[in-house]
Amino acid sequence: xxxxxxxxxxxxxxxxxxxxxxxxxxxxxxSKLLSSFFKEEKTKVGADAVLLMAEMLHVFVQEAAQRTIxxxxxxxxxxxxxxxxxxxxxxxxxxx
Amino acid sequence: MSTAMDEEERKLQRLKAAVHYTVGRLCxxxxxxxxxxxxxxxxxxxxxxxxxxxDIFAKDLEAFARHAKRSTVSVDDVKLTARRSTALxxxxxxxxxxxxxxxxxxxDIRKKSAGxxxxxxxxxx
Numbered sequence: 001x002x003x004x005x006x007x008x009x010x011x012x013x014x015x016x017x018x019x020x021x022x023x024x025x026x027x028x029x030x031s032k033l034l035s036s037f038f039k040e041e042k043t044k045v046g047a048d049a050v051l052l053m054a055e056m057l058h059v060f061v062q063e064a065a066q067r068t069i070x071x072x073x074x075x076x077x078x079x080x081x082x083x084x085x086x087x088x089x090x091x092x093x094x095x096x
Numbered sequence: 097m098s099t100a101m102d103e104e105e106r107k108l109q110r111l112k113a114a115v116h117y118t119v120g121r122l123c124x125x126x127x128x129x130x131x132x133x134x135x136x137x138x139x140x141x142x143x144x145x146x147x148x149x150x151d152i153f154a155k156d157l158e159a160f161a162r163h164a165k166r167s168t169v170s171v172d173d174v175k176l177t178a179r180r181s182t183a184l185x186x187x188x189x190x191x192x193x194x195x196x197x198x199x200x201x202x203x204d205i206r207k208k209s210a211g212x213x214x215x216x217x218x219x220x221x
Contacts, residue, residue: 007182019128020122020129024118025115029114032111033115034154034157037150037154038155039155043162043167046170048170048171048192048199049157052174052192056178057146057149059184061118061122062126064142065127066126068134072132078132079132079133079134080133080134089145093149095180096184
C-alpha cells in the first residue's frame, strides 16, 4: 500500500465522483462560524474569502473521511470505527 | 440569570448542528462511493473535529488580516491558512481562480445588460 500522504489523498479527492463534490457548506454557516470564533467584533470576512473557506472545510472533511476509510481498509475492516479515525487524526491535524 | 450567555450558547449549538448535518451528508456520500459505512460515532467525531478546526482557522485568519492592517479577512488570508501542504495550497489557488472568474463572468453579464439599455455607449465601443 502506498503511504497515505496529504498529496495522494487530495489527488484521489479530485478524481472523485460528482456527488460528494456537490455537498457543500452553506456560505451563511461558514460566515457565522468564523465570526463566532473571532476575538474582535470588528473582524469580518469578505464574500470570496467565505466561499474559499467553505472549500477548505469541504477538503478537510473529505480528507478526514477518506483517510479513515483507508485506515479501515488497511485493517481489513468493513466499517469505519472510531479507532480508525483516531489513528489518522494526528496526521490530519498536522497537514492542515 | 445570564440570558445573553444562553443565547450565545444556543447560537453555537445551532452552528454545531449545521456543521454536523453537512459532515454527515458528506461522509455518507463518500462512504457510498467506497461501499462502506461510517458509524454515527465517527461522523460525530469528524463533525466535532471540523468545528474545532474552524476555531483554529478563524484565529489564524484574524491574525493574518490584522497583520496586514485590515479588519476584513481576504482571499489572501485564506490562502495562507492552506500553506502547510503543497497539494492543498495548489487546490485552494485553483478554487480562488474559479471564484474570481465566476465573479468576472457575472460582472460581464451585468455590463452587457446595462449596455443594452444605453445604446449610445454600445455604439461608441
